Amino acid sequence: MFSALAATALLGGCASVETRPTAAVSASNPIVAQAGHLAGKHAGLTGAERAANEQQIDRLLTQLDDATLSREANALPPGDPLYNFVGRALMKRGLPLPRPFDRSSDWSFNAGQRPPAEADGYRPPMKLAVLLPSSGPSMIAGASVRDGLNAAYYGETRRRPEIHFYDTGSTGGGTLAAYDKAVADGNDFVIGPLGRDEVSALFAKGALPVPVLALNRGNVAPPSGNVSFSLTPEDEGLAAADYLLERKVKRVLAIDGGDDGQRRAIAALKERLAGGGAVVTDSVSEGTADLGPFVAKEGGVDAVFLAVKGSSARNLVPKLAMVGLSDKPRVATSQVLQGTGKPEQDRVLDGIAFPSETWTTGGIRGLSPAVGVAQTLPTARGPGGARLFAFGYDAWQLSAYLERLASRPDAYIAGATGVLRIDGGGTVLRTPAWSTFSSGVAVPLADASRR
CATH class of the missing domain: 3.40.50.2300 (Response regulator)
Structure with missing residues (x-):
């Protein structure tokens, strides 16, 4: 297990975040009108039908040039179900959002129970559960993610939550059992699971009692107030x-x-x-x-x-x-x-x-260069290990800044894997x-x- 002592040797700082009803559709733009019709029925769909509807909306919006997309986003009134889709398309192109995403109270991530946020938005959970495989065929990948997360966690000098790891591998009882155990143990936020099928199974449960930052993108959209982070x-x-x-x-x-x-x-x-x-x-x-x-x-x-x-x-x-x-x-x-x-x-x-x-190409503030970390930790060696280590590092950062990312349209994390933002549907968008x-x-x- 990656120790606090090892993490302290690898890090010299902490993460930071920087800032940057019925569908009302444009009668003058048939593409927007069609996308708006699909968005209006999206909330009533589930499973594969919902995923296909989302893909169809995204395909329509890709046909709009930057100027048109920005203009249509500005024209959509608050509460229009198309806005979150248009906003995500803007973010993917690196364009500014005219206003925050339309979100329900679920997107507070239980932050109301925590001490006030720091000036940069840092507001981590009180008790954090991490669902990763420490046994079974995915245990090597899980170890790289775990060590990256621990590096960020122990490198943070401000308030940190209690952290508890739960095995989702062959000897751990599976993901759903691990999540239920984490909830029963009183954790107020969950990072994981790692497998695609595991994420799908967890999100298929619908509303979750404790919010989740999943470490993959399943075939089920994140329930409201939950987030999916992946390197797909x-x-x-x-x-x-x-x-x-x-x-x-x-x-x-x-x-x-x-x-x-x-x-x-x-x-x-x-x-x-x-x-x-x-x-x-x-x-x-x-x-x-x-x-x-x-x-x-x-x-x-x-x-x-x-x-x-x-x-x-x-x-x-x-x-x-x-x-x-x-x-x-x-x-x-x-x-x-x-x-x-x-x-x-x-x-x-x-x-x-x-x-x-970003970490492997030019380095990031607060984390030792990738070459040096790899000399100390086998889990950070090679392109695959370094990538998963950086992924775990960013998972911790996201857990500490989610409230900020969800509430401000210009907020982002300059992470180890790239620039990270959150769209209106709970997907972390990464610019590598x-x-x-x-x-x-x-x-x-x-x-x-x-x-």
């Missing part, structure tokens, strides 16, 4: 699309390695590009022998999206060069780091951009840092857009 492939696809749209790219060739996460990243990329007037021309397998026919199509290819691991990316780079794509923007998911680490082999990846964690390869080494990308 979809987030990376959206980030890559925004990166390419900012560079006026119109036609993107996508290449994937065949696993579910990689295909989900491409699906998200495709949807976001479509909203920005761009298109994925083709989505092909990493094993495709000749990319020439895809590049030779009318209109050509402006950029390449690589949803593959590092070893596959090294094999693909010569193929891209053969068809004239080596000088086009090449963007990858963070999976490109898997199988890298030898500069002499990775030089071929130079120039490929990919989303990354960006990195590239230079001389075979991953380095921060200086000119990447950072909102």
